[in-house]
Amino acid sequence: MIPLLDLTAQYQSIKNEVDGAVQEVLCSGKFILGPNVLAFEQETAGYLGVRYAVGVASGTDALIIALRSVGVEPGDEVIVPAYSFFATAGAVLTVGAKPVFVDIDPQTYLISEGVIESKINSRTKAILPVHLYGQSADMDPILSLAEKYDLKVIEDNAQAFGAEYANRKTGGLGSVGCLSFFPTKNLGAYGDGGMVVTNDSGVAEQARMLRTHGWKKKYHPEMLGYNSRLDELQAAILRVKLRHVDGWNQRRREIAAQFTARLKEAGVRTPVEVQGRKHVYHLYIIRVAKRDQAQAILREAGIASEIYYPLPLHLALPCKELGYHVGDLPIAELASQETLALPLYPEMTAGQIDTIIRTVSGLEL
Numbered sequence: 052m053i054p055l056l057d058l059t060a061q062y063q064s065i066k067n068e069v070d071g072a073v074q075e076v077l078c079s080g081k082f083i084l085g086p087n088v089l090a091f092e093q094e095t096a097g098y099l100g101v102r103y104a105v106g107v108a109s110g111t112d113a114l115i116i117a118l119r120s121v122g123v124e125p126g127d128e129v130i131v132p133a134y135s136f137f138a139t140a141g142a143v144l145t146v147g148a149k150p151v152f153v154d155i156d157p158q159t160y161l162i163s164e165g166v167i168e169s170k171i172n173s174r175t176k177a178i179l180p181v182h183l184y185g186q187s188a189d190m191d192p193i194l195s196l197a198e199k200y201d202l203k204v205i206e207d208n209a210q211a212f213g214a215e216y217a218n219r220k221t222g223g224l225g226s227v228g229c230l231s232f233f234p235t236k237n238l239g240a241y242g243d244g245g246m247v248v249t250n251d252s253g254v255a256e257q258a259r260m261l262r263t264h265g266w267k268k269k270y271h272p273e274m275l276g277y278n279s280r281l282d283e284l285q286a287a288i289l290r291v292k293l294r295h296v297d298g299w300n301q302r303r304r305e306i307a308a309q310f311t312a313r314l315k316e317a318g319v320r321t322p323v324e325v326q327g328r329k330h331v332y333h334l335y336i337i338r339v340a341k342r343d344q345a346q347a348i349l350r351e352a353g354i355a356s357e358i359y360y361p362l363p364l365h366l367a368l369p370c371k372e373l374g375y376h377v378g379d380l381p382i383a384e385l386a387s388q389e390t391l392a393l394p395l396y397p398e399m400t401a402g403q404i405d406t407i408i409r410t411v412s413g414l415e416l
């Protein structure tokens with residue numbers, strides 16, 4: 052079976068470096084907010100071109116802490132694309148705010164920036180674009196709207212570590228950026244992890260307090276916070292992997308380019324890469340009308356495939372009280388019925404790439 056992703060192959064390629072880093076932490080006896088978390092925060096900030104980085108326990112927590120750090124409060128509205136991983140909307144609900152969904156672009160699956168303005172009112176506090184599948188949302192119009200209406204921009208960069216928009220790394224473009232180091236992400240830990248990144252010292256200070264019980268001075272909480280830290284062991288592993296991530300992303304782009312060139316010829320609806328943006332192909336998504344049938348044929352040929360995501364956010368059960376119905380956001384709804392992820396990871400062999408291309412080219416779409 053060609054898996055969607057092979058984390059063991061990647062570990063084998065960096066085993067010595069990772070094992071050494073883990074050993075060092077184990078011998079140091081420092082497990083919470085130790086030197087590796089600090090160093091990884093600085094290295095990631097440098098990589099992304101931002102001033103501050105705050106390691107937290109997961110990408111979901113990064114979203115929750117980022118929302119609160121920029122001042123989103125219960126009752127506020129946050130504009131969110133209708134098509135993403137559920138945590139994007141879940142985080143907004145968790146802080147007591149209301150996600151206001153907008154539809155997506157049918158080519159890129161990214162937030163359709165043209166309809167955002169019509170959703171802005173006096174309760175709107177922030178816009179939350181998602182750099183879905185590894186490609187940046189169109190940030191310039193979003194940043195202009197934010198300036199015009201005095202809104203915060205929170206980037207969900209969980210799927211796009213290393214992606215670029217106009218030669219600048221995503222995550223550092225808005226008021227605050229959220230990273231996930233879930234094992235399958237382009238920069239993945241061996242467990243959960245996340246990070247809040249920003250150029251605003253006030254936002255960074257809030258995020259640091261929120262991740263440690265709401266205090267600056269130990270045992271003197273100033274607000275209700277969390278216990279949400281990036282683990283020292285994970286930080287040590289991530290420091291090793293950060294040194295490789297550009298090479299891995301480059302390899303993802305090369306494989307995606309091969310897929311697209313040959314699948315396009317066969318009439319497959321392949322991903323659309325927008326000029327001026329560097330796509331890092333967290334996922335390689337094709338579009339198929341007869342998706343069940345396509346998945347069955349792929350399975351038969353020994354090729355894994357997966358649906359990201361079978362339900363748009365506005366139709367998810369926890370959003371029920373918001374009152375959305377089928378048909379409200381038709382492009383997101385259609386995407387949820389037709390998108391299909393093919394295997395794509397840096398360690399794929401030429402033979403695997405070829406098998407995928409030949410099989411997918413033969414699908415009746």
Ligand SMILES: *Cc1c(COP(=O)(O)O)cnc(C)c1O
Binds near residue numbers: 109135207232
């Ligand atoms: C993975 C992901 C998250 C959540 O990250 P976790 O580390 O799993 O909590 C949030 N948003 C998007 C778009 C994601 O893909």
